[in-house]
Amino acid sequence: MTVRKLAAGNWKMNGSLTALTEVEALAAAYPEPTCDIVLCPPATLIRDIVQRAGSRIGVGGQDCHARASGAHTGDIAASMLADAGAVAVILGHSERRTDHGETNELVRAKAEAAHAAGLTAIICVGETKAERNEGQALSVIGAQLAASVPDMADESNTVVAYEPVWAIGTGRTPTLDQIAEVHGFVRRELTVRFGKAAAGIRLLYGGSVKPSNASEIFSVADVDGALVGGASLTAGDFGAIIEALQT
Numbered sequence: 425m426t427v428r429k430l431a432a433g434n435w436k437m438n439g440s441l442t443a444l445t446e447v448e449a450l451a452a453a454y455p456e457p458t459c460d461i462v463l464c465p466p467a468t469l470i471r472d473i474v475q476r477a478g479s480r481i482g483v484g485g486q487d488c489h490a491r492a493s494g495a496h497t498g499d500i501a502a503s504m505l506a507d508a509g510a511v512a513v514i515l516g517h518s519e520r521r522t523d524h525g526e527t528n529e530l531v532r533a534k535a536e537a538a539h540a541a542g543l544t545a546i547i548c549v550g551e552t553k554a555e556r557n558e559g560q561a562l563s564v565i566g567a568q569l570a571a572s573v574p575d576m577a578d579e580s581n582t583v584v585a586y587e588p589v590w591a592i593g594t595g596r597t598p599t600l601d602q603i604a605e606v607h608g609f610v611r612r613e614l615t616v617r618f619g620k621a622a623a624g625i626r627l628l629y630g631g632s633v634k635p636s637n638a639s640e641i642f643s644v645a646d647v648d649g650a651l652v653g654g655a656s657l658t659a660g661d662f663g664a665i666i667e668a669l670q671t
């Protein structure tokens with residue numbers, strides 16, 4: 425099955441109004457992209473980026489609350505992201521799992537809230553270095569998938585991002601064989617659970633993707649795109665990754 429590839433940018437806690445020039449440059453460079461492009465800036469910039477990015481670049485949040493509204497100071501509901509023009513939201517990123525103690529069960533509840541608001545949930549999974557060294561990468565990822573991905577997941581509302589924790593922001597990446605092993609495993613696990621529909625759920629690789637390694641990573645089977653952190657902050661680097669995905 426051929427799926428439309430996806431380049432998703434995770435700006436994390438970076439970016440201010442001055443970054444809008446990067447968005448405008450990206451939108452000008454890719455007026456008719458042959459892959460999907462989603463930028464996930466801090467929530468404060470979502471509305472501005474929706475206005476600058478044009479209709480070809482989607483905008484996403486980096487987290488949402490599991491509840492629809494209420495007394496949750498500092499949190500943002502999925503419907504509020506949608507109201508600001510977002511089409512997607514990153515959930516269960518390892519930095520949120522670490523910084524905020526997010527569990528698989530909470531990630532699943534957030535994904536259900538995202539789906540209810542009409543957002544695509546980009547659900548992150550991935551092992552730590554210690555877990556990989558102990559030969560537990562696949563069992564950890566399997567458990568994360570089983571407990572974080574909601575039953576209503578399908579190709580229209582869910583993307584899974586494999587992000588080895590030790591590769592995020594470190595400049596280190598797994599070997600292509602390791603990426604192939606995990607992506608093949610994730611596809612099989614999703615197929616066991618969702619049947620044929622699993623073929624359309626996009627699987628992103630994330631962790632130190634940059635212009636110099638994007639092409640080889642995209643050549644790996646079952647890699648349907650990338651979740652890009654640092655290299656998504658400039659139109660030049662993110663554009664080069666988009667180009668690697670388009671070829």
Ligand code: PGA
Pocket residue numbers: 434587591592593594595630631632633651652653654655
């Ligand atoms: P990185 O981050 O590309 O800067 O390694 C990826 C991510 O955390 O999504």
